[in-house]
Amino acid sequence: MFDHAKIPDQQLVELLVTGCKTMDHTTDLSRPFCQFFYKEIKQIRASSLRQAQFDVCIHYFFQGLDNIDNHDHLIDLLRALSALVFENGTHTQRFSKPLSDTLIRFAHPSQPLEIRRMAINCIGNTCAGAGPRLQPLYKDFYACLLENICRVERTSQGNIMVAAHSLDFADTAVRKVASSTLRSLQFLLAQDKSLITNPLCDIVEIIYAFIFMQVSVQSYADPIRRRAMPVRQPQLSWRPSVKTILPGTSSESELSDSSGLVDSPKRQRDYAKIRINALLCLSAIARCAPKVFYTSWSKFIPDTFSLFFSNNSSSEKQLSPVYKSDNQPPSLFTILLYDPVTTVRIAVCNTLIAMLEGSRQYLSLAVESSKTKKSSFTSLSENLGSILHDIHKGITFALQKEQVPQVQSTIMHVAIVLVDNCSYQKLSPTHLPLLYHTLKTHWKEPGLHGSILQLMVCIFNTGQENLKELVGDLISLLLTSMTEDSWPVASVLTKNYFEETMPMFWNKLVDQHLPLSPGSLKFAETYSSAMIENKPEYVDWWHRMIENDLQQASTHEPSVRAAACDCFASISKDIFEGLEYRYQRLAITLLYPLASDSEANVRAAACRALGVFVLFPSLQEDSLFVSDMMKAILAQKEDKQTLVLVRSSWALANMCDAL
Structure with a gap:
């Protein structure tokens, strides 16, 4: 059998272009050709196509989308088109108007769900890496995407969001459309930060609803009672009230208020994809418009979450293995600590990294108050101090609870970014010693050693006075096996704690x-x-x-x-x-x-x-x-x-x- 994988890329491109020139959409081979085109163009950077080659291909797909009525054929055409336009703004900008009209037509809520999903994916791929080249299209794409998860009403004053739109998540196709829409929104928001403050809707509120959907406020202590409860369809709206989006999360034994989710791995995967794509949207907002997003930090890391830690941890400072809500609003740490899906927990970590990176100036305002009771007015500094207190505590509990090395390493990356951007003069002196002792429990895990040493560098680079008593303990650990990654830690200790370091390292320097x-x-x-x-x-x-x-x-x-x-x-x-x-x-x-x-x-x-x-x-x-x-x-x-x-x-x- 002929192995087409051995064909050089340029010859394969010529083959695809020839197919677009000669293949009629009415033939039986048209669908298999679209499937072949999609599979092969993914392996080649579509941006490497010459202008004339790209023009032939995109005209072929436009022609098919205008003339074909068969749903399955339309899906194959849109899928192949999505691979062609991915990160290819240089070529797509010349076809911006017909491309926009075509995709918005097929992404309309009146279209069949799978056709909509392919068109939505195509919108996201068109926006990926396009930058200002496709700027005129972004507003229309934004409204189109929101129509698939919300209801948009057009008035004489422009497009506005006027009412909630419930989605039937019992339908697999609806879940896939929601996931694809969020994925495309992520690409779009990364290209045009003005959309974040667009009066069309509160995009942060929408993303919040998707991140915490299928989250129940009920205690999961009694699984028999949970099974006896009637299963209601989850409702998702663009502006959730406290009654419709209730705090809570998935746990090792219970993921949501729908028992069907526990019984259906497919549904669990679908919800995980939705949550991951919503988190990617949040990351895009945090990176593109950090100053705008600062005001929403308390929504995703509420400063009352420390009450959750207090109510769900034992006297030995160990977190409960099963989530029990205490009517506190949910946090990103709720998902990080209790969601059973590894990729979701990693996505939460990446979102926290996006929020914390470059936030040094903002975090310098934080003041951790010693007041046990909150007054009717809390200043920004005290509110930010409470959030940082909860982040430190959440990371510590997450490192204690997490068992997957990949997630553990990503949590440590969150901690590295946090410590790098925090000013500890006005925060509690207990945060860093507690983090040190938590890291020490993972010292002998070889896969985490590099991350642990990087975090140690950040911790002791703060020069915090109460870390002096830990220097001797850390040097003893280092001297047991000095690797190349250990030297930066030794350098930081020497720079900031020379008097404590000198006696212990002197023998290492003199005798060897x-x-x-x-x-x-x-x-x-x-x-x-x-x-x-x-x-x-x-x-x-x-x-x-x-x-x-x-x-x-x-x-x-x-x-x-x-x-x-x-x-x-x-x-x-x-x-x-x-x-x-x-x-x-x-x-x-x-x-x-x-x-x-x-x-x-x-x-x-x-x-x-x-x-x-x-x-x-x-x-x-x-x-x-x-x-x-x-x-x-x-x-x-x-x-x-x-x-x-x-x-x-x-x-x-x-x-x-x-x-």
């Missing part, structure tokens, strides 16, 4: 040779930067460092050579003056050739180190050093790399000051 790697040399650089005084033991350490490690590093791989130069640049004036003369000359001799290294980063690092050395009193009066340094620096004045030019100019300026 450092493994030559960028991480270990960065640690040595950080350590030497803290050695300000001219103590005999510091001078002896530098003697060994220069003669053994740095001399060997100067002939190593580029990243190690650059790190060795940075290490030289970290030596203090007092310690350099205390070095024996031959070690001073050895250090200088090692640096000269590195200033003309083949790698730009090495040249830049060597120029910086020479710029530091020229400020040392003994070298300022050394005419031989000044002459050789001037030659080495001036040789880089024509360098094409900006970093090298900046560093060499800085070194030259230092030399001029010294002279």
Whole structure:
């Protein structure tokens, strides 16, 4: 049998184009050809089609969509068209008007559900990566998509959302349409952030309803009582009231108020896809319009959620394995802690990351109040402090409860972004120690070690005073198995807690040779930067460092050579003056050739180190050093790399000051 997978991409494109030129839509082969087109064009970047090739293909699909009445055939045509236009705004902008008219016609609620779904997918693929090229289409696409999950009424003043529209989620096709609509909305919102504040509707409220749909406020403690309850159809509206969208979530044993969902894996998968696509929409809003979305944080992470943690955790600070509502509004952490679908929990983590990234300025306003009772007025700072308190607590419980390594790693990424963007001066000092102790329980899990070390770097980089008592414990863990990923943690500990770190790391530095790697040399650089005084033991350490490690590093791989130069640049004036003369000359001799290294980063690092050395009193009066340094620096004045030019100019300026 002929294997078409071995055909080169360009020949396959020619084959598809030839098929579009010769294949009549009325033949029996038209549907199989559309299916073949969809399957193959997905494997090739459609944007790689030449203009003439793209034109032939899209005209073929337009012709079929205008003349074919068979539903199954229309579905195949729309599916193939969706693959053609995906992330292909360069070509689709020339057909924006006919494409928009065609897709909006087939995505209208009057069309059969599966045809609508294919047209909706096609709208999303058209918007994906299109940027401003298709800007004139976005408003119409937005209204069209919303019509499939809400009811839009057109008035003389424009399109407005006037009433709720209930969706029958008992129908699989309806669930698929809702999922596809949310997926397409995600692509659309990522291209045009003005839609987020569009008066057509409150898009955040719509997304909220989909994220927390099929969420019950009832306690799941009595499964017999739940089975005896009549099953009602879930109602979803664009502006849910407290009575229609009630807080609660899925758990390991109960996912929703519909027992049919528990019994039907297919329905469970459909709801999971809807929730994931709704979360992706929320992520798109958080990334495209973060300042607009800040006001909605409390909707998805209500500051009362700490009551849920209190009411659902044991005296040993362990979270209940089964969700029990206490009439608190649901949170993203409700889903993260209790949804049984792994991909949903990962989607929640990615949404939290999107919310927290770049929020440092906003989070700096947070103040964690010590008041136990809330007054009638809560300031923005206190409200934000309560939200951050709940986020820290939620992450800690999630790390304790989660069993899937992939989700655990993603939760740690959430924590990394959180700690990086938080200012802890006005927050409770207990957050970071609690997070540290939670991480420590996962220390021996090899798949999480890299993520744990990254988070440790963030935690101890805050320099929080009450973390000092944990430094010794962490160093003991590090020294049991120092890997390349461990060195950044050692560097941060040395930088922020030198007095606590020095005794424990000193034996490692003195009694053993450092493994030559960028991480270990960065640690040595950080350590030497803290050695300000001219103590005999510091001078002896530098003697060994220069003669053994740095001399060997100067002939190593580029990243190690650059790190060795940075290490030289970290030596203090007092310690350099205390070095024996031959070690001073050895250090200088090692640096000269590195200033003309083949790698730009090495040249830049060597120029910086020479710029530091020229400020040392003994070298300022050394005419031989000044002459050789001037030659080495001036040789880089024509360098094409900006970093090298900046560093060499800085070194030259230092030399001029010294002279």
